[in-house]
Amino acid sequence: MSVNIVWFRRDLRLSDNPALYSATQNGKPIIPLFILDENTNSAGAAFKWRLGLSLESLSLDLQRYNSKLILRKGPPLNVLKELKSILGDINIFWNRLYDEASINRDTEIKSYFQSREVSVTSTEGMLLHSPWKTQTNSGTHYKVFTPFWRAISKQEVKQALPKPDKLVKPSKWPDSDDLKDWNLEKEIGRGKEYLIEKVNVGEKGARVGLETFLGKRLGNYAQARDRVDLTESSNLSENLAYGEISAREIWHSVIDQKDVEFNDKEMFIRQLAWRDFAWYLSYFSPHIIHSNWKAEWDNFPWRENEDELKSWKRGLTGQPIVDAGMREMYITGRMHNRVRMIAASYLTKHLLMDWRLGLKWFEECLIDWDPASNAMGWQWVAGSGPDASPFFRVFNPELQAKKFDPEGKYQMKYLGPSSLDTHDSKIFYKMAPKSWNINEKSRPSTSIVDLKFGRDRALNSYSKFKKIIADL
DNA sequence: TGTGTCTTGAT
């Protein structure tokens, strides 16, 4: 009898997991598998560390089913070939991913096995809607969010699938690596003992997080989501990044809330749609992940300044809201979305540096790292992306702080009031690598670039750039 | 999901 291999990737959950669900339908033994491939192994320090926790949690959940997660390292095609040689007849199941590297890898694997009469089933488990289901009337793909949003709002979101009742064991388990040997925490350094207090791990953690959000915060979401000093965000991005909960389940749970105003629900659902839109863009224009979405931006004259980049990364720009955000990211692995935009604008406009430098640092630090959302977000701010803000939209960090952190509570939390340290400001100095050589006195008292000067310089560069492009 | 500046009209 053949066995069903369920290859887990960014879907580390048992509920609403279409690959797992399909695999259980024919009653055959199930082998849950996770492969550490080069793609995953080259991810940022925070992501890898957090991935280890997620794998640990999934393993435990599977143990409750008398099942186990098989861990393997290496190129997935080789791993699967080897498993086939050990197990004999296999069927393979996975949920689709939508970045170019994954698509190419999966396509190769699928054609290899299908030509050898191994059944490969790929299912939609990641997004609200498969990208190819949404097209403009003229048959192209959307490039602007609002029309995309209008289009997907008309589509039905599939009901979430239940957890499997049971998982049939194979007669013999293939060998598994030991998670510890992968050493996924080696690059996070001494930060992990602090980060561990801030994370919410696993399928169960995700569901508790969702319930808390629905019960306490969704009702105030539309009004307060931009306020960085309040806790109205869902904090589910972390769980979504590893697939510990599905977007569809969140969508339905939100819609089903009877006592919440439509406006609040819609504002939140929109955020899920933004995530879909990011992967949609990555599906139809894969270069968005690494390169300027608008090719002419390859000629933009970004500044290079190692010292200023360091200051930005380390929360030492002297611009309070920016520095607070960079510290929040360093010690929690997350940053309020509004502050992400402000910090990104400061780097790409006031300091006039390439968005990819900022993206790289975010990739290093974020535990909710999502390549599509981040690429789209950075290019949106920089002006090089689709649906991008025109370059002259320069966030004024002082105005933004006044609007979204009116009493300065958020800034104070991470920076400490002038002479006093807070819990989080102290943690930052403990976590910061010794090589940074920073302490409470390192932060300049004013912005390293004058806000008006930086803004004007950015606008000038942009208008010169536009002229060069026009003459080309 | 922008900001700065000018105008207008209420006080």
Added chain:
DNA sequence: TCAAGACAC
């Protein structure tokens, strides 16, 4: 004197 809106960048 200032909030609110229009407009340019």
